Structure formats: C-alpha cells, structure tokens
Amino acid sequence: MISDRRTVYTVLPGNVDDPGAPSGGNTYDRRVCRELAGTGWSVHEITAPGAWPQPAPADRAALATALAAVPERAVVLLDGLVACAAPDVVVPEAGRLRPVVLVHLPLADETGLTRRAASELHRRERQTLLAADAVVATSDWAARRLVGRHPLPAGRLHVAAPGVDPAPPAPGTDGVSRLLCVAAVTPRKGHDLLVEALAIAADRRLECVCVGDLDRAPGHAARVRRAVRAHRLGDRVRLVGARTGDDLARAYAAADLLVLASRTETYGMVVTEALARGVPVLATDTGGVAEALGRAPDGAHPGMLVPPADPAALAAGLRRWLDDPGWRRDLRRAAAARRRTLPGWQATAAALSAVLTDLVPTVGRNG
Numbered sequence: 001m002i003s004d005r006r007t008v009y010t011v012l013p014g015n016v017d018d019p020g021a022p023s024g025g026n027t028y029d030r031r032v033c034r035e036l037a038g039t040g041w042s043v044h045e046i047t048a049p050g051a052w053p054q055p056a057p058a059d060r061a062a063l064a065t066a067l068a069a070v071p072e073r074a075v076v077l078l079d080g081l082v083a084c085a086a087p088d089v090v091v092p093e094a095g096r097l098r099p100v101v102l103v104h105l106p107l108a109d110e111t112g113l114t115r116r117a118a119s120e121l122h123r124r125e126r127q128t129l130l131a132a133d134a135v136v137a138t139s140d141w142a143a144r145r146l147v148g149r150h151p152l153p154a155g156r157l158h159v160a161a162p163g164v165d166p167a168p169p170a171p172g173t174d175g176v177s178r179l180l181c182v183a184a185v186t187p188r189k190g191h192d193l194l195v196e197a198l199a200i201a202a203d204r205r206l207e208c209v210c211v212g213d214l215d216r217a218p219g220h221a222a223r224v225r226r227a228v229r230a231h232r233l234g235d236r237v238r239l240v241g242a243r244t245g246d247d248l249a250r251a252y253a254a255a256d257l258l259v260l261a262s263r264t265e266t267y268g269m270v271v272t273e274a275l276a277r278g279v280p281v282l283a284t285d286t287g288g289v290a291e292a293l294g295r296a297p298d299g300a301h302p303g304m305l306v307p308p309a310d311p312a313a314l315a316a317g318l319r320r321w322l323d324d325p326g327w328r329r330d331l332r333r334a335a336a337a338r339r340r341t342l343p344g345w346q347a348t349a350a351a352l353s354a355v356l357t358d359l360v361p362t363v364g365r366n367g
Contacts, residue, residue, distance in 0.1 A: 006040055006041050006042060006357075006360065007041070007042040007044070007074065007075070008036065008041050008042070008043055008044070008074075008075045008076070008077055008356055009044045009045075009046060009070050009074055009075070009076045009077070010029070010032075010033055010043060010044070010045050010046065010076075010077045010078075010079075011046045011048055011063070011066070011067075011076060011077070011078040011079060011082055011083065012026075012029050012030075012033075012045060012046070012047050012048065012079055012082075013025075013026065013029075013047070013048060013050075013052055013079055013081055013082055014047045014048055014049030014050060016029055016030055016047060017030065019242070019244045019245075020213070020215075020242055021184075021213055021215075021216065021242065022213065022242055022243075022244050023184065023213075024104065024162070024267070024268075024269040024270070025079065025081060025104040025105075027162075027269065028102075028104065028138065028162050028269070028348075029079055029102075031163070031345045031348070032160075032345070032348060032349055032352060033045060034345075035345050035346060035348065035349030036349050036352065036353060036356075038349075039346075039349060039350075039353060041353065041356070046066045046067075046070075048062070048063050048066070048082045049062065050062075050063075050082075052081045052082050052085050053081055053082075053084065053085035053107050053121060053124075054085070055085060055086065060086050060088070060089055063082065063086055063089050064089045067089065067090070067093045067097070068093070070093075070097060072096055072097070073096070073097065073098060073361045074097055074098065075097075075098045075100065075356050075359045075360060076097050076098065076099050076100065077100045077102060077352070077356065078090065078099055078100065078101050078102065079102055079104070080101050080102055080103035080104060080105075080107070080125070080128075081104065081107075083099070083101045083128050083132075084101065084103070084107050084121075084124055084125035084128045084129065085107065085121070085124055086124070086128075087124050087125075087127035087128045087131070090128050090131065091127055091128065091131040094131040094132065094133075098133045098359040098361070099131070099132045099133055100132060100133060100134045100135070100136060100355060100356060100359065101128060101129055101132045101134075101135050101136070102136045102138075102160075102352075103129075103135060103136065103137050103138070103142060103146060104138055104266060105142070105264075105266045106122075106125065106142070106145055106146060106149060107121035107122065107124070107125050108121045108122040108125070108149075109145070109264055110188060111186070111187040111188035111263050111264065112186075112187040112188070112217075112220075122149065125149075125150070126149075126150045129146070129150050129152060130150065130151070130152070132156070133156075133359050134156055134157075134158060134355050134358075134359065135152060135156055135157050135158070136157075136158050136159070136160050136352060136355060137157065137158070137159050137160075137266075138159070138160065138161060138162055138266055138267050138288075139159065139161055139266055139267040139287070139288030139291050139292075140159055140161075140288065140291060141266070141267075141287050141288035141291060142159075142266045142267070142287070142288060143157055143158075143159050145287075158351070158354075158355050159351070160348050160351035160352045160355070161267065161291070161343070161347075161348065161351075162267055162269045162272070162345075162348060163342075163343050163344045163345030163346065163347055163348040163349075164269070164272040164273055164275075164276045164342050164343070164344065164345075165276065165344070165345070166276060166344070167249070167252070167273070167276045167277045168253075168277065169277055169278040169336070169339075170252055170253045170254070170255055170277040170278060170279050171253060171254075172253075172254065172255060172256040172279070173254050173255075173256055174256065175256055175328070176256055176321070176322060176328070177205055177206050177207055177256060177322075178207055178209070178254055178255055178256045178257075179206055179207065179208040179209070179255070179256070179257050179258075179259050179318075180208070180209050180211065180251055180252065180254070180255035180257070180258050180259070180274070180279075181194060181208060181209070181210045181211070181212070181258070181259050181260060181261070182211045182212060182248070182251070182252075182258070182260075182270040182273070182274075183210075183211075183212045183260065183262070183270065184212045184213040184216045184217075184242075185210065185212050185213065185214050185216070185217065185220060185221040185224055185239065186216050186217040186220060187217060187220050187263070188262060188263050188264060188265075189212070189260075189261070189262050189263075190260075190261035190262050190263050190284065190308075190309075191210060191212075191220075191224045191239075191261065192220075192223065192224055192227055193261040193263075193309060193310075193311050193314065194208070194210075194259060194261040194311075194314065195224060195227045195228055195231060195233065195237060196227070196231075196311035196315075197261070197311040197312075197314035197315040197318060198231070198233055198236065198237060198315070198318070199227075199231035199233060199311075200311060200312060200315035201315040201318045201319055202231070202233070204318065204319060204322045204323075205322075206236060206318060206322070207236050207237075207238075208236060208237050208238070208259065209238050209240060209251060209254075209255075210237065210238065210239045210240065211240055211241075211242070211243045211248065211251050212239075212241070212242060213241070213242045214239060214241050214242075221239070224239065225239065252273065252274065252277050252279065253277070255274065255277075255279050256279070257279065257280055257281070257282055257321055258270065258271065258274035258279050258280070258281045258282070258283075258303075259281075259282050259283070259314075259318075260281070260282075260283035260284065260289070261283075261284055261308075261314060262283070262284055262286055262287075262289070262308070263284070263286065263308055263309055264286050264287050264308070265284075265286055265287040265288060265289050266287050266288050267287070267288040267289070267291065267292050268283065268287075268288060268289040268292040268293075269292070271283060271289060271292040271293055271303075272292050272342055274335075275293075275294075275302055275303075275335055275338050275339055275342060276339055276342055277339070278332065278335045278336040278339050279335060280302055280303045280304075280328075280331035280332055280334070280335045281293055281302065281303030281304075281335070282303060282304050282306070282314070282317045282318065282321065283303065283304075283305055283306075284305065284306055284307065284308040284309075284310075284314070285305035285306060285307060285308065286308040289305065290305060293305065294338055294341075295334075295338065296333075296334040296335075296337035296338045296341075297337055297341060298334075298337065300330065300333070300334035300337070301331070301334055302331060302334040302335035302337070302338040303331060303334075303335070304317050304320075304321075304331070
C-alpha cells in the first residue's frame, strides 16, 4: 500500500496535551501538527504513552504496534524523545517507512545523568538517527551538536527553529522588581543557581515568580525549596507550579524581566515568548539561547547573557538591571523592536514541510 501524497504520521509523547506537564517540546509538537494541517498536510497523530526516554516494555511494544500499522512508505515525523529512546522499535521500520526524527534535545545532554546512563542514551540516539531519512534540529546550535556527536550523512540534517505567537505588550509590575522564570523545576533549568544569585543580590529588592512543573524532578524541587528557606528568600521567591493558557499569559503580563538560569538549553522558547511581549531577558549563554534572544533590527541586544553555572555573574546582571535605569530603558526599547521581528509558527511549519515533502513517495503520482 502506498501512502497518499502530503500525508504525514506524527509520533508524539503521550503527555503532549497534559496541562500539568507543559514543556517546550510538547508545545512545539502540538503547534507544528496544527500548522501542517492548516497548510494542506493530512496529519495522523500517534501518541506514545510512557516515561520517555525510559519507557516500560509495554510502552515500547505499544509503539511497535502503532508503527506496524502505518502504511508502507509513509512519511513519519517522530519526536526524538520517543524515537531516539527506542531504536529497537524504530530502526526495523526504517526500511519500510520514511522516518524523520525531530530532536528537541540530544538525550545525553539532559542534566543529572550518570555517565553510564548518558552513554546508553547516546548509543540509542545514534542508532535511530543513522537509520532516519532525515533529522530535524530546533536550532543551529543543536544541529552543530548533533553533527559533533553522530556521523550523519551530508544533507540529512535540517533546522526548524520554534516560532512564537503574537502577544500584547506586557505592562509589567513596577518596571523593575518583578522577575519571571518559566521552566520546569529540573536540574537542567538551574533554579538552584537562580536562588543562589538572588541570595547574592539579596541587598536589592526583587521578587521572582517561578512558573513550572514541580513534579518532573521532585527531589530537585525539594532541594530548591530548601535553598529558598536557607537563604530566607521565602518572601521573594515563589514556586507556583505549571501554568498554561490565560494563567501563563497573566504571569508574562506582570513580568518586568524574564530570567533563565539553564545549564543547557537547545533554544529557549520562553525567551521568545517573553520578547513577544516586549519583556527583556537575563539568561545564561548556553546552547541556542543566543539564537532565541537575537538582536533588534538596529543590532541592539534585547537582554543580557551571562556564563552558565555562575550565580555571581547572574547576580551581577540582576544588580545592573536594578541600578542602571538607562540600561533598562535600552533593553526595553530593544525588546520592543525585537518583538516585531520574531518568526511565527508558520515559518517553523514551512521549514518542516520542505523536509517532509522531499520524502513523499513519487510512486503513486502516476497512478
């Protein structure tokens, strides 16, 4: 059986629509499916339940069953969190299907892995990516990272950076003191480093609202809470859990400055979400964050980047933000200008569509 032209099967993590566990990867997957469907693709979704990238045997078996039901030579877009964790399922189907693997974060780059676990995830990822017809990274940095880690053939790797939805300018709170961090509370996102920075800058009056899933790494979240108490920052740092929709929009609207202390970040969608509202950014210079931050049309920076894993540098950035009103005005002006140049999700879908179209079978067009 030959699949129809402009048809794609997408394999998504089972929690892709879970409002209690929002993530950049899930947002990307959902928006791309929607945009592809709106541009003429017939999108057939397959959700893969499981604790990816460490699924149970039953979850791997369910994925194998789902892929076996996909028509021969169909184009299949697989989230890398699922595909790269299950080469024993994906690779045997690669000769029958046209798999495209979307890598949000190289699996071994997750913070907190043992050397053995990272090595095993790296091995699985390599098997899957080398069997894929195409690989899509979500930033230029991620593409370079994958080339450095895996011997991908020339022409197989592509980039489709995340888009962002237009949003109204954020009025903020008092223009200075309300910080916002939007990230799941996991070791990679660096909330512990942010708390240390706020403790160093405790002589400045700041309030930081941390919006993000508290259940993904509960042990780490507990350590962050203990650090908040130990530094007596309970009246300044609030961990409010995951927020979506209007609740998240209200958090952005109240923000004067977005802060992101990640140890590594493939892109940093929250950076562009803040800039879409004209909110400046203070973040760590890691991974693809600089790409997300970008520049205003006149070359001005809409934020400040500091070295990763350096609470003192982050604290220095916070102090400057508070103490230098001229700099704050410059950042706000640049953020407002950058807001007008941010690409939307249509650009992301167009980049992906070009990759998928190249893999649509030519057999069947002649009957």
